[in-house]
Amino acid sequence: xxxxxxxxxxxxxxxxxxxxxxxxxxxxxxxxxxxxxxxxxxxxxxxxxxxxxxxxxxxxxxxxxxxxxxxxxxxxxxxxxxxxxxxxxxxxxxxxxxxxxxxxxxxxxxxxxxxxxxxxxxxxxxxxxxxxxxxxxxxxxxxxxxxxxxxxxxxxxxxxxxxxxxxxxxxxxxxxxxxxxxxxxxxxxxxxxxxxxxxxxxxxxxxxxxxxxxxxxxxxxxxxxxxxxxxxxxxxxxxxxxxxxxxxxxxxxxxxxxxxxxxxxxxxxxxxxxxxxxxxxxxxxxxxxxxxxxxxxxxxxxxxxxxxxxxxxxxxxxxxxxxxxxxxxxxxxxxxxxxxxxxxxxxxxxxxxxxxxxxxxxxxxxxxxxxxxxxxxxxxxxxxxxxxxxxxxxxxxxxxxxxxxxxxxxxxxxxxxxxxxxxxxxxxxxxxxxxxxxxxxxxxxxxxxxxxxxxxxxxxxxxxxxxxxxxxxxxxxxxxxxxxxxxxxxxxxxxxxxxxxxxxxxxxxxxxxxxxxxxxxxxxxxxxxxxxxxxxxxxxxxxxxxxxxxxxxxxxxxxxxxxxxxxxxxxxxxxxxxxxx
Numbered sequence: 001x002x003x004x005x006x007x008x009x010x011x012x013x014x015x016x017x018x019x020x021x022x023x024x025x026x027x028x029x030x031x032x033x034x035x036x037x038x039x040x041x042x043x044x045x046x047x048x049x050x051x052x053x054x055x056x057x058x059x060x061x062x063x064x065x066x067x068x069x070x071x072x073x074x075x076x077x078x079x080x081x082x083x084x085x086x087x088x089x090x091x092x093x094x095x096x097x098x099x100x101x102x103x104x105x106x107x108x109x110x111x112x113x114x115x116x117x118x119x120x121x122x123x124x125x126x127x128x129x130x131x132x133x134x135x136x137x138x139x140x141x142x143x144x145x146x147x148x149x150x151x152x153x154x155x156x157x158x159x160x161x162x163x164x165x166x167x168x169x170x171x172x173x174x175x176x177x178x179x180x181x182x183x184x185x186x187x188x189x190x191x192x193x194x195x196x197x198x199x200x201x202x203x204x205x206x207x208x209x210x211x212x213x214x215x216x217x218x219x220x221x222x223x224x225x226x227x228x229x230x231x232x233x234x235x236x237x238x239x240x241x242x243x244x245x246x247x248x249x250x251x252x253x254x255x256x257x258x259x260x261x262x263x264x265x266x267x268x269x270x271x272x273x274x275x276x277x278x279x280x281x282x283x284x285x286x287x288x289x290x291x292x293x294x295x296x297x298x299x300x301x302x303x304x305x306x307x308x309x310x311x312x313x314x315x316x317x318x319x320x321x322x323x324x325x326x327x328x329x330x331x332x333x334x335x336x337x338x339x340x341x342x343x344x345x346x347x348x349x350x351x352x353x354x355x356x357x358x359x360x361x362x363x364x365x366x367x368x369x370x371x372x373x374x375x376x377x378x379x380x381x382x383x384x385x386x387x388x389x390x391x392x393x394x395x396x397x398x399x400x401x402x403x404x405x406x407x408x409x410x411x412x413x414x415x416x417x418x419x420x421x422x423x424x425x426x427x428x429x430x431x432x433x434x435x436x437x438x439x440x441x442x443x444x445x446x447x448x449x450x451x452x453x454x455x456x457x458x459x460x461x462x463x464x465x466x467x468x469x470x471x472x473x474x475x476x477x478x479x480x481x482x483x484x485x486x487x488x489x490x491x492x493x494x495x496x497x498x499x500x501x502x503x504x505x506x507x508x509x510x511x512x513x514x515x516x517x518x519x520x521x522x523x524x525x526x527x528x529x530x531x532x533x534x535x536x537x538x539x540x541x542x543x544x545x546x547x548x549x550x551x552x553x554x555x556x557x558x559x560x561x562x563x564x565x566x567x568x569x570x571x572x573x574x575x576x577x578x579x580x581x
Contacts, residue, residue: 059179060232060272063161066178067112067187068276070094071226075280077102079290080131080140081316083278084220089211090114090185090254091152092226093128096280104132104140106168114159114185114254115152115175123257125151126214131316134168139292142310142318142344148173155258157183158233183269184231184255186211191222211252221285221314223278230272231255237266245269287313287370289324289381293351297386300435304352305385309338309366311345318345322368330362331387351385355437355558357579359388394434394561394577396421406431409469412565421563422571432466432562433575439558440580444524446539449517450569453479453493460570461498463562464527470502473556474564475525475534480512489517495536495548497525499555507532508551520573528580530554539574 070092075083077097086093091113098108109130127147134144148166150173153159161179166172188209189197196209197219204210208227215223238245246264249255290310298305309324324338324347331353338347351364365382396405399419408414411427423429445462453459459478466472480494492512499505513536515521520539526532526547533547563572 056181056232056234056268056270059161059181060230060270062179063112063182063185063230063232064228064272064274066161066163067092067226067228068274070096070110070112071276072279073098074278076100078104078280078316079292080104080142080310080312081129081145082220083280084223085109085128085130086111086126086215087187087189087220087223088126088214089187089209089252090154091126091150092187093130095130095132103138104130106130106132106134107165108132109166111150111164111173112161112178113150113152113164114154114161114182116155116157116159117153122151123154125149128166130166132166132168136168139294141308142342142346146171154254156260157255159183159185159254161185161230179232181233181235182230183233184229184249184253186229186250186253188227188229189215189223190225191219192224194225197222211250211254212257217315225275225277228272228274228276232270232272234268238268241266285314286372286377287311287319287379289366289368289379291364291366291381291383293364293383293385297388298353299388300355300358301437303355303437304350307333307349307351307364307366307385309341309347309349309381311341311347311368311370311379313370318343319370320345322370323347324349324366324368327365328362329364330360333364353387354439355387355435356439358435358438358441358577359386359393359579361386393579394575396433396575398573403431406433410564420571420573421575423565423567423569426567428564428566429570430469430562430564432463432560434466434560434577436466436560437558438465438560438577440528441577442524442526442580443561443575443577444522445563445575446520446522446573447477448520448571448573449515449567450571451517451567453477453483453491453515453567458567460523460565460567461563462523462525463560463564464525464532465556465559466562467556467559470500471556472500472559472562473525473527473532473553474498474500474562475523477515477523477536489514491515495523495534497532497534497549497551497553499553501555507553508549510534510536510548520571522574526580 073096074094078095083095093111095109109132127149129145129147131140131145133140159182160177161182163176163178164173191197196203198213198215201213202210243266248262292308293305295305311319311322313319320341320343322341326333326336326349331351333349333351335349338349341347362385363382364385367380369376370379398416398421401416403416408431410429412423412429414431447460459476461474461476464473476496476498477493479491481492482490493515494512495510497507499507522539523536525534530552533550535544535548537544
């Protein structure tokens with residue numbers, strides 16, 4: 001049976017596309033490419049416009065936020081001068097302790113203003129006279145001030161928004177750009193009664209001050225409310241040629257300083273506003289007293305510090321010829337009534353402390369009367385002054401790896417290893433520290449022995465009120481019984497309070513106790529007036545409420561602490577001295 005093949009009814013045309021087909025395909029492709037290009041161009045323009053709108057918003061918010069925050073903080077920790085140094089419709093200068101270190105530095109005197117960086121025509125400059133720590137000694141005295149002149153370019157917007165600070169050591173200023181493309185800035189002021197500043201300024205229908213205006217120096221302390229209005233504009237014009245933005249600038253505002261009162265262009269604009277008030281108002285509107293202690297804190301063995309009182313009027317200017325009364329909660333102050341204040345409003349006294357405790361914080365207060373229009377008004381101030389050893393208590397855990405602050409003596413060798421202080425050989429060892437002026441304090445140390453404290457006069461002790469190598473008190477631990485046995489853990493020990501004056505005088509002894517080998521124990525001793533106390537317990541366990549031994553003695557009234565030992569190896573750690581209570 002023969003099978004015949006069938007031909008497909010769909011024949012393959014091997015001649016290719018016809019010219020008409022190619023033309024139609026090309027036309028369709030061009031149309032599609034045109035549509036895609038149009039979409040890409042539109043997206044590009046949209047992206048550019050959105051990006052510039054975002055930048056415009058950032059510029060407006062930054063400008064408003066910088067002024068708002070600075071107005072709120074103006075006057076914080078300001079000891080000399082005013083919180084506001086200059087103010088107008090397009091600039092404002094404030095002073096506050098931005099880093100909260102108690103001292104005004106040059107970068108904490110802040111002027112915020114708009115200026116055109118490309119404009120060679122400058123407006124008449126304005127001047128500020130700030131007080132700040134020009135010599136870097138941590139204090140602001142009456143001589144640390146000078147005039148600084150600030151010029152702005154205001155001929156045409158857009159402006160940059162600047163933070164301007166005085167330079168340290170010169171009369172120059174530094175301008176730092178905060179935001180760009182600012183079209184207009186208007187700052188307005190009101191006093192405590194809600195009246196606009198400056199006095200007699202023209203107001204619009206909404207009772208807003210109408211620029212231009214500048215507040216007088218006498219009006220700066222009257223500022224109680226500030227409003228900010230910032231107009232920003234886009235960096236480039238809108239790519240849509242049909243977009244038009246038309247309007248007028250507020251009459252008299254800085255945008256019109258060059259004569260331009262209206263705009264009609266393709267730039268986008270947005271307005272940002274805020275209302276704020278200063279929070280750091282002087283407690284007495286007629287003036288204040290500022291107090292500074294030098295040195296502070298006072299470290300033993302120094303016993304005194306100089307207190308400078310600065311009496312200033314409401315404008316921050318020194319008042320001369322006033323006597324200031326001083327008082328203190330601890331120590332003594334002399335004189336208690338100062339000599340008359342100088343032309344800078346300054347007078348001094350001395351605060352002295354006798355180191356009856358290894359640390360104390362005295363409150364030094366001052367007051368005087370300020371004459372205002374024939375009426376006398378009181379002003380008062382107070383500051384804490386610390387008399388301390390190190391951080392207010394003495395302590396050493398030997399984690400530093402050295403004993404640099406300790407004065408060592410005796411025949412045995414001292415060393416610090418693994419955060420522990422120890423002797424490494426037989427013989428008498430002595431190491432002292434602290435302040436010779438200390439009087440009433442509690443000292444403690446952790447002690448670990450290695451081997452027996454035998455019957456040959458071996459001991460460990462904590463020394464109080466050290467005078468010299470031959471005079472002091474000591475809380476002494478020594479072996480009392482079974483001292484020559486083969487097992488050191490069978491030994492019994494006794495705690496004694498001893499007065500040493502080229503030889504030992506035992507004042508009082510405790511009952512016997514065990515002192516386990518290679519185990520830390522805490523030895524604590526107190527000297528408070530004529531009363532001496534001591535106690536001894538296993539380190540890390542609860543401190544006993546009662547003292548093991550107590551005695552009264554008048555041999556020594558003040559002195560350092562020390563560690564002593566006469567044994568093969570003794571380890572000391574966690575030395576702490578605190579005020580006696």
